[in-house]
Amino acid sequence: MDLPSFVGAAGLTVASTVSVGLWTLRVTLTARGRRTAASGTASVEALLFVLAFSRVMEALEDPVRVVGYAVGVAAGTFVGLTLEARWGGAGAPEAIGEPC
Numbered sequence: 567m568d569l570p571s572f573v574g575a576a577g578l579t580v581a582s583t584v585s586v587g588l589w590t591l592r593v594t595l596t597a598r599g600r601r602t603a604a605s606g607t608a609s610v611e612a613l614l615f616v617l618a619f620s621r622v623m624e625a626l627e628d629p630v631r632v633v634g635y636a637v638g639v640a641a642g643t644f645v646g647l648t649l650e651a652r653w654g655g656a657g658a659p660e661a662i663g664e665p666c
Contacts, residue, residue: 574625575634581618582638583645585611590646594653 588611595604618635625631 571628571630574621574628575630578618578621578631578634579638579641581614581621582635583642585614585618586639586642587646587649588614590643590650594650 588607592604592607592611595607618638622632622635
């Protein structure tokens with residue numbers, strides 16, 4: 567593995583971690599009825615997603631970058647769910663309209 571590939575993978579990992587973490591935050595904010603905050607979060611999340619995903623698409627022949635993106639998605643899911651739990655979270659039943 568060469569240095570540019572490693573740096574690219576690390577960057578994709580960070581970008582996708584933040585993007586997916588923000589996605590989870592946006593869903594939580596939406597479930598709580600905080601439209602303005604959810605909209606602002608969505609715009610930042612979308613920008614990060616487009617930047618990260620376009621880098622993955624440019625480098626599909628580089629498995630290190632693809633794995634870096636995948637690790638970031640997993641880490642972002644974990645971070646987002648952990649933050650949601652610490653903040654009291656909306657909970658899945660409420661989010662989809664079922665009684666608790």
